[in-house]
Amino acid sequence: MRRVTLILRDDVDPYLPIEAEAISPEIFSKRIDVSVYVGNERKRITDVFDIRVDGEAAGPAATEIILVGDCHQVKRVGEYMTNGKIIVEGNVGMHCGDFMAGGTIEIGGNAGDWLGREMLGGSIICHGNAGNYCGSGYRGGRKGVRGGEILVEGNVGDYCAECLFGGLVHVKGNAGIHAGSNMKGGKLLIEGDCLMPCGDMFAGEATVYGHVTDFLPTFREIGKVTESGHHLTVFQGDVAHRNAKGTLRVGSFDRI
């Protein structure tokens, strides 16, 4: 088991983005001496982080990476990871867990935008809030998250789970506008409130326990259900789309 602890150095400019796709168990199980882009300059990772390594490498599955400090500008942590574990003690920047296919990312603070974009598998747990496009696809793309699980214990921004194709996106707080728009599969669960969800939904299951503001008129009511103590109204849609098979269940709503 190898444990790599990365402590963000105090002299790092908090306003310069750091492109750190190299921070992933695959790479760290082989070597630590990688480079990252800070702004438009290529630097060694030791210029950005103080690094402590414990234990011997035995493949990505037995590699754990711990990020210490406010890493809100450190982007693409865990991109393409397939195994192992990343623990972020503070905040993390944009695109954390992009294209992730396996393993676990646990974020103690807040996550930036695009958390788990186009994820294929594995799991992400964010104890704080997540930004916009949490668990979504690429802008304009057809297929978003295809598998895996994302759990956000706080709130998420706009366009959460856009183009969701498979897997589960679970938000314990509130979501912004257009959660689950263009959904084509998978499950979306928002325990709090949200605004205008699931526009142009094709398929999949979305549930909002709280209140939906500006509920779209293009959903057809098909019944009522009780789940985990929440009384929900069940809709099918989005009927603006031909042969729509999506299910949207909401606690309460007011129409647009």
Added chain:
Amino acid sequence: MDYIINNAYVVDPINKISGEIRDIFVSNGRITDEEPKGAEVIDAGGCLTLPGGIDSHTHICGTKVNFGRYMSPEDMRAGRAPRRKGMRAVSGYSIPTTYGNSYRYALMGYTTLTEGAMAPLEARHTHEEFKHTPLQDGLVLTLFDGDWGVMRAVASGDIKRAAALIAWRLDAVKGYGVKLTNPLGAEMWSWGKNVECIRKPIPDFDLSPAEYIKGVIEANEMLGLPHSVHLHCNNLGKPGNYTCTIGTMGLVPDLNTKRQTAYLTHVQFHAYGGTGWNDFCSKSEPVANMVNLRPQVTIDMGQVMFGRTTTMTADGPMEFNLYRLHQDKWSNHDVELETASGVIPVIYRRKNLVNSIMWSIGLELALLVKNPWQCLLTTDNPNGAPFVKYPEIIGLLMSKEYRDREFATVHAKTASRVVLPALDRELTFEEIAVMTRAGQARALGLIERGKGHLGPGAEADIAVYPIKPEKIDPSRQYAEIIRSFAQTKYTMKLGVMISKDDQILADNQNRTFWCSPQVPKEYDMSKDPELIRTFDRYYTIRMENYAVDEDYYLTKSMKIETETML
């Protein structure tokens, strides 16, 4: 810089040179007979040397293209290349950045591009994008398919007035030629309808597409324009539309001795049989036969290649039909009093029967039209495929073996709907040279401008491909053909080396050719009360703000004044 290109295997169909080892002398941007002194010597080593490529129908600049970019940010994930020495960063596949277009065309040996459709009202945007397409000369065809003034003039039988209106507008928007996209379709589309082939008159104007096409062809010839009417026929993409295409070709008189009288573009999309998608089939044979019978008609293929792309056209209703088929993204645009447009992304799949038939039809047209000067190589970039697929199309046309191999991978039922497997013809290097540069130069009236050939006095647009025609059998070594047509050894434009292997070596070499027909005073429409009233009442822009400023919007303006017969 002057150049001597030694030992070049020259194919120059306009000067009737079909594969001779020669030396080419370049001095002051032009090809000369005399050996220049102090010139840089380049050894072509017996490699295929052609005039610079000319694309006679492509969509690379303008609002439609840019809207494709807005709609498909995911397209920019492909084709990314970082900045290199002398090259900007580029991205995009079917609708790349303007520099991406320019670099890729340059590497394929292309030095002249024709934007196939520009809405006159949006000319500024088109010219601005051409300004940033640094390595090719640009020509812009201007849309007249729904021009109220011209429609009224043709309906009342006043062809001279129609010609005068076309002349005024071409001059105002710095256009090169006249494009008709689904003639009169845009007007009907503003009522949510479309025209049905060419015979039925549209309401309010009491004018049929057939009358309009004939009127505009006549007006075009009156103005003495270098290019003929550039026609995208009615009913594009509908099963059974080949009768409409043949009917349209039947309308075309033979009015010009130097070139065709009508240029029918992307005919692959217009050669469909059947009554619906279930019995959809190829009707390339009757269409090609009609082209063979009518020398006044030139067509281009509009070949479809499998993969992802973006379709864009001024044919608004057709794009709406496509949207209803695909249920994906769609954009639609109405250009006041002038034209319309639509954009949707598509994926052409081998496993799809209709797509496989479309792929076959384009190739069939190129193989069945006997005279290569009458059928030019295009994909209607990016509608059929992005232009980077041209080398593959050349490979398919030159090799029956390659066609058969590809045919084995398409939808199994295709064989019963097309004639492609029965065609044995394999095109030669000379025919390919005609279909990619010489034919275009003739069709666009550019031979007099020194384009499309390598005779003395011609502009030194030269492409040297890394292939020795004497030592290769294209019908078997098609992989090599594809590889070498994808990237030249040298591309030269007007005597400037713009690319060498995969390196871009120049910038700011682009010029814009445009036509200003010289009409007599009584036909000067800038003072015409009816046109002024049209602007005052209906346009959102004032007439005095309409014209494109030549100095500001055109990098290097190449004005062509034509003599008219008004």
